[in-house]
Amino acid sequence: MNRVLLASAALLLLLPAAEGVAKSSDRNQAMNIESDSQSGIVNGDGTTVLGGNVALSQGSLAINAARAEIIRRNGELSKAIFTGKQVKMRQQLDDGSWMDAQADRVEYDMTNETITFIGNYTVKSDRGANSGQRMVYNTVTGNIQSGGDGSRVRTVIQPKSAPAAQGKK
Template sequence: MSPRAASRRFLPATLALALAMAAAPAWAKSGDRNQPMDLTSNTQDCSLADDGSPCVFTGNVRIVQGTLDVRAARADVRRGGGDITRIILSGSPVRLKQDLDDGGSINASAGNVDYDLQTETVVFTGDVELDQPGRGTMSGGRIVYNMATGRVQGGGEQGGQIRTRILPKGAKPGQGGG
């Protein structure tokens, strides 16, 4: 597998969210993307074809890859060309946790997460809450991260606002609420 394909294996968007919220850069656990991806659920309906056909996991979905831990009600995983091309997560809510190379961590929750590896875009929607303990928080109705450009865009739902809190260096983890 090429380094580019390996780096796009699964949800490194948490890296971008950490960068967007922190005054100093922090990197998602870089070794996670080279780890096996383990999925468990109550049911699964998968196509073994490598043509973009869905592999749908439902009920108590858990995805673990290295330190990345995702919990959702449903995961729709698409493959093409031997790689994962898109993952659509839904839940009540979807919850993600990941360690960072600098020893920190990031936690995220949203009603839906759409990770399109072909466009290198991750879209979080529905009561999005992102927290990097000791660094800051971001919340709102919709947060979009472009992995290729590093651009993060956010907005509220139905006229609501996006909220961001960036903590000063050395802040205590309990100061992350927004």
């Protein structure tokens, strides 16, 4: 098994399907977005660009970035793209623990319920950490895909006996 596949398989241990998925009730909460500036559409389909101190919250999900593009399709929010050095994200998991992440770019696809971390990303939870250049995280299943693009992926898995303190703040 090559190193990328081994690291990806090991990372699946970080987020067990039954316990490690994003808080399911978050998807049914209102999305609140604040920024220093906004230009674009208010109603209908299209893109709105937000600049300066962008903060998105939806239930326990919180994302902070320098800039964001919010895309509406068929009258619904479909995608949000956050950029900055670095975009920061925090979300509670269904088991009550927290996942913290950062990357140069974060793409939140509401239609497919995935979050893609691009560029110098790090994702941490009580069970361990993963870092590299690109990761796709499914907020429903907890499945991740990282590496495979020629870059290295680094995974740290905490032993079961390790205290669960990393994600608590």
